[in-house]
Amino acid sequence: MVHVDGSVTTCCLDERLENRIGNLVQTPLAALWRGPLMQSWRRAHVEGRFEASGPLCTRCNWRSAGAVPDEDVESWLKAQNDPALTARWRARRAAAQTEPKEGR
Ligand code: SF4
Numbered sequence: 313m314v315h316v317d318g319s320v321t322t323c324c325l326d327e328r329l330e331n332r333i334g335n336l337v338q339t340p341l342a343a344l345w346r347g348p349l350m351q352s353w354r355r356a357h358v359e360g361r362f363e364a365s366g367p368l369c370t371r372c373n374w375r376s377a378g379a380v381p382d383e384d385v386e387s388w389l390k391a392q393n394d395p396a397l398t399a400r401w402r403a404r405r406a407a408a409q410t411e412p413k414e415g416r
Pocket residue numbers: 322323324325362366368369370372373374375379
């Protein structure tokens with residue numbers, strides 16, 4: 313999400329810019345979106361390490377919601393060429409489908 317001052321955050325829930333990854337005044341969106349911080353947080357998200365995927369994620373009730381379509385996650389995982397990461401995500405995703413959702 314982009315705020316009116318050009319600040320970019322990872323999440324539409326982030327009104328206070330806790331997951332701020334940069335600002336469009338200084339950095340193009342593509343560089344922010346593909347940059348090392350975003351890649352690191354994206355990987356942590358896929359692995360279910362929400363404490364490492366941005367400060368706001370640690371206390372988010374939506375973290376198990378699977379807001380990103382599985383096909384998009386699979387596509388990103390394919391580009392990473394990391395079978396172990398893919399296996400961890402698929403196992404976590406399968407387990408999440410049998411657990412009750414948090415906070416809803
Ligand atoms: S875990 Fe919550 S705060 Fe973090 S990106 Fe996902 S929906 Fe947003």
